[in-house]
Amino acid sequence: MKMNAYLTFNGNCAEAFHYYAEHLDGKINAIMKFGDAPEGGGCGPEMADKTIHACMTIDGQDLMGSDAVSQYCPYEPLKGISxxxxxxxxxxxxxxxxxxxxxxxxxxxxxxxxxxxxxxxxxxxxxxxxxxxxxxx
The missing domain is CATH 3.30.720.110 (Signal recognition particle alu RNA binding heterodimer, srp9/1)
Incomplete structure (x- = not known):
């Protein structure tokens, strides 16, 4: 069984993943936008440029994330985890x-x-x- 972290961002997931790739020697495997999903992932045109899913590998381990979708799961800062x-x-x-x-x-x-x-x-x-x-x- 494998376990990895999945982070939720406040509209800046792609920026964060590019920053992590540069500074943590990571390799971005995918950054997909809501606008690339069928029917915009059901989230409307305001989410078209936001990240529906991102995945990168850092030293053999995956880190994944996406931007929060306010109508389903509003963004909340991370608490109680590092x-x-x-x-x-x-x-x-x-x-x-x-x-x-x-x-x-x-x-x-x-x-x-x-x-x-x-x-x-x-x-x-x-x-x-x-x-x-x-x-x-």
Missing amino acids: LSLHPASLADAERVFAALSAGGSVGMPLEKTFWAARFGTCTDQFGVPWMINLEKE
Whole structure:
């Protein structure tokens, strides 16, 4: 059985996925628009340019998402969940943390802890909470 995260965005899913692809060394597998679906996915012309489904692969793992459809499931910021990344090196941890916190907010600065060589939390500019955890050697 496989499990992966599916994120919902407030109209900026495609922008987020392009940002993640660039800064997390991901590969976008698909970004489909509502306007490409039969009958616009049943969501009306105002959703035509919004993302009905996106999928990318980051280091062999899939991340998926879409834009929220207000008439069925209005957008709500993520609460009580974070995506956790485990970089392989200190340089990667610092690079990824800087990219994800840029334009967002830092919950805990990337720093040494009793359990990790570096750990930090942030919420990115798209409203997605992240944990960066560089394990001790």
